[in-house]
Amino acid sequence: MKKEAKLPIGMFDSGVGGLTVLKALRERMPCEDVVYLGDTARLPYGTKSPQTVTRYGVQCGAELIRRGIKLLVVACNTASAVALDALREAYPDVPVIGVVDPGARAACAASRNRAIAVIATESTIARGAYQRAIHAIDPQTRIIGHPCPLFVALAEEGWTDGQVPEAVAARYLDPVFKPASGTGHPDVPDTLVLGCTHFPLLAPAIRNVVPAGTTIVDSAATTAETVHQQLQELQLARPENGCGATRYLTTDDAARFARTGSRFLGTPIAEHDVELVDL
Incomplete structure (x- = not known):
C-alpha cells in the first residue's frame, strides 16, 4: 500500500538517547511530523539478550505502526544491530532504517588510513554490527571496537563536560589512540564512530582526548x-513549508523523560506533551 507524505516518521529507542537522532532529523527535515517512543521502562537494551531486544523492538514498532507512520527509524544502536531483520519481516509495508549502516558508510568515506575505531555499548560491540557493516563496504579496513558503558550514565546524568567525563574518556580511549608505539603509528585510527545515540552529548570531552585530526562520525547525523x-x-x-510537530511517547515516568530528554534534544520538552504508553 502506498504511504502518504503527510504521515509522520516513527522513531524508537530504549530511552532518550535516540533524541540525538531526532534532533539531527529535525535540523535536516524541519517540516516532517515525528512520533518518538522511548522505552524507558525497559532500558538499557545494551545489557539484554538478542532475543529480548528483538522482542522489545518489534513491540515498539507495533505501537508506532498503530499510529500510522510512513517510515520507521530504529534510533538505537543495540536494536539496529539485533532487530532490523525482525522488524522488516514483521512490518514489510513500512521502510525500516537503523543507525548502524549510515554510520558505517560515513566512517569508510572519512577514513584516510583505513583504520577506524568504534565506541558503543557492550552489546553493540560484542555483536560486531559495525565491524560487519564496515567490512561489507571495505574488507581491508582495520576496526577497533571498544565498549564505553559509563558514557551512557554520564550522558543521562548530564555530566557531559569537565574533568569527570574527560577522565573517563581518556581511560577508555587512550589504549585505542595512544598505543605504546606512539600516536604516529600507522595503525592508530584516524576515524572514530560514536556508535551509541547517547555519545554525541560527550563529543566535546571525547574530542579533547583523541588525537588532533581524528574524524568523529556521529551516527545521528548520518542517519x-x-x-x-x-x-x-x-x-x-x-513539502518544504511549515514546521513539523513531534509527539513523545514513553513507557515509564513522563516527568523524567521530559527532564532528561530536553537535555538530549537541546530544546525543552514539557511533561504534559509526553504520553505514557503500555507495551
Whole structure:
C-alpha cells in the first residue's frame, strides 16, 4: 500500500538517547511530523539478550505502526544491530532504517588510513554490527571496537563536560589512540564512530582526548541524511513549508523523560506533551 507524505516518521529507542537522532532529523527535515517512543521502562537494551531486544523492538514498532507512520527509524544502536531483520519481516509495508549502516558508510568515506575505531555499548560491540557493516563496504579496513558503558550514565546524568567525563574518556580511549608505539603509528585510527545515540552529548570531552585530526562520525547525523534520501526516493517527503510537530511517547515516568530528554534534544520538552504508553 502506498504511504502518504503527510504521515509522520516513527522513531524508537530504549530511552532518550535516540533524541540525538531526532534532533539531527529535525535540523535536516524541519517540516516532517515525528512520533518518538522511548522505552524507558525497559532500558538499557545494551545489557539484554538478542532475543529480548528483538522482542522489545518489534513491540515498539507495533505501537508506532498503530499510529500510522510512513517510515520507521530504529534510533538505537543495540536494536539496529539485533532487530532490523525482525522488524522488516514483521512490518514489510513500512521502510525500516537503523543507525548502524549510515554510520558505517560515513566512517569508510572519512577514513584516510583505513583504520577506524568504534565506541558503543557492550552489546553493540560484542555483536560486531559495525565491524560487519564496515567490512561489507571495505574488507581491508582495520576496526577497533571498544565498549564505553559509563558514557551512557554520564550522558543521562548530564555530566557531559569537565574533568569527570574527560577522565573517563581518556581511560577508555587512550589504549585505542595512544598505543605504546606512539600516536604516529600507522595503525592508530584516524576515524572514530560514536556508535551509541547517547555519545554525541560527550563529543566535546571525547574530542579533547583523541588525537588532533581524528574524524568523529556521529551516527545521528548520518542517519538523518539517510532518512531524507529514502523519503525523497519513495516520494514520501513533505513539502518544504511549515514546521513539523513531534509527539513523545514513553513507557515509564513522563516527568523524567521530559527532564532528561530536553537535555538530549537541546530544546525543552514539557511533561504534559509526553504520553505514557503500555507495551
